[in-house]
Amino acid sequence: DAGVIQSPRHEVTEMGQEVTLRCKPISGHDYLFWYRQTMMRGLELLIYFNNNVPIDDSGMPEDRFSAKMPNASFSTLKIQPSEPRDSAVYFCAINRRGQETQYFGPGTRLLVL
Amino acid sequence: QKEVEQNSGPLSVPEGAIASLNCTYSDRGSQSFFWYRQYSGKSPELIMFIYSNGDKEDGRFTAQLNKASQYVSLLIRDSQPSDSATYLCAGDSGNTGKLIFGQGTTLQVKP
Numbered sequence: 001d002a003g004v005i006q007s008p009r010h011e012v013t014e015m016g017q018e019v020t021l022r023c024k025p026i027s028g029h030d031y032l033f034w035y036r037q038t039m040m041r042g043l044e045l046l047i048y049f050n051n052n053v054p055i056d057d058s059g060m061p062e063d064r065f066s067a068k069m070p071n072a073s074f075s076t077l078k079i080q081p082s083e084p085r086d087s088a089v090y091f092c093a094i095n096r097r098g099q100e101t102q103y104f105g106p107g108t109r110l111l112v113l
Numbered sequence: 114q115k116e117v118e119q120n121s122g123p124l125s126v127p128e129g130a131i132a133s134l135n136c137t138y139s140d141r142g143s144q145s146f147f148w149y150r151q152y153s154g155k156s157p158e159l160i161m162f163i164y165s166n167g168d169k170e171d172g173r174f175t176a177q178l179n180k181a182s183q184y185v186s187l188l189i190r191d192s193q194p195s196d197s198a199t200y201l202c203a204g205d206s207g208n209t210g211k212l213i214f215g216q217g218t219t220l221q222v223k224p
Binding site for chain 2: 030031033042043045048050055056091095100101102103104105106107
């Protein structure tokens with residue numbers, strides 16, 4: 001989790017509720033990525049930003065998912081309404097300026113009942 | 114569609130043996146390749162990256178890249194039980210800034 005803080009670390013909610021996941025990069029970066037990981041589908045890229053601008057959101061499963069990056073130090077991923085199939089670990093990752101290597105945050109483990 | 118393929122395993126090796134993890138990729142435009150290790154319940158962490166054909170060594174780890182065959186591998190010498198994890202291979206996707214990840218190979222090192 002070099003340089004990336006995610007909150008909450010665990011979230012349990014009921015189907016239909018809104019869920020907001022947060023990511024705070026604490027070091028300089030060019031890109032910020034949101035991933036989802038499940039046993040069945042592995043690591044999936046949902047959306048990524050370059051200099052706070054969304055570049056590719058083709059991995060976002062459906063309109064229930066949205067992401068924002070209002071500034072270089074903060075990004076959110078929102079699911080509304082949540083469904084049980086959204087249960088997964090959601091990672092935020094960054095790459096440091098000028099590097100291709102991505103560094104992952106600790107992840108948010110989401111369980112939708 | 115650009116893909117990175119890995120055998121999901123599990124790959125089981127005895128302690129002290131060499132573990133060989135393999136990965137193929139479809140995008141000939143990919144130039145950089147990365148190996149991440151992910152322990153159960155943790156986030157992926159970078160082990161090595163490789164840009165040039167040939168071998169790159171770092172301690173017990175050796176990454177190998179063959180661009181003609183579109184093949185990347187990771188060798189772990191003197192495998193330890195603490196190396197038991199899932200290993201993710203990733204390649205860059207041109208100048209898009211994103212990486213394409215494989216599904217990962219689970220390695221089990223048995224004492």
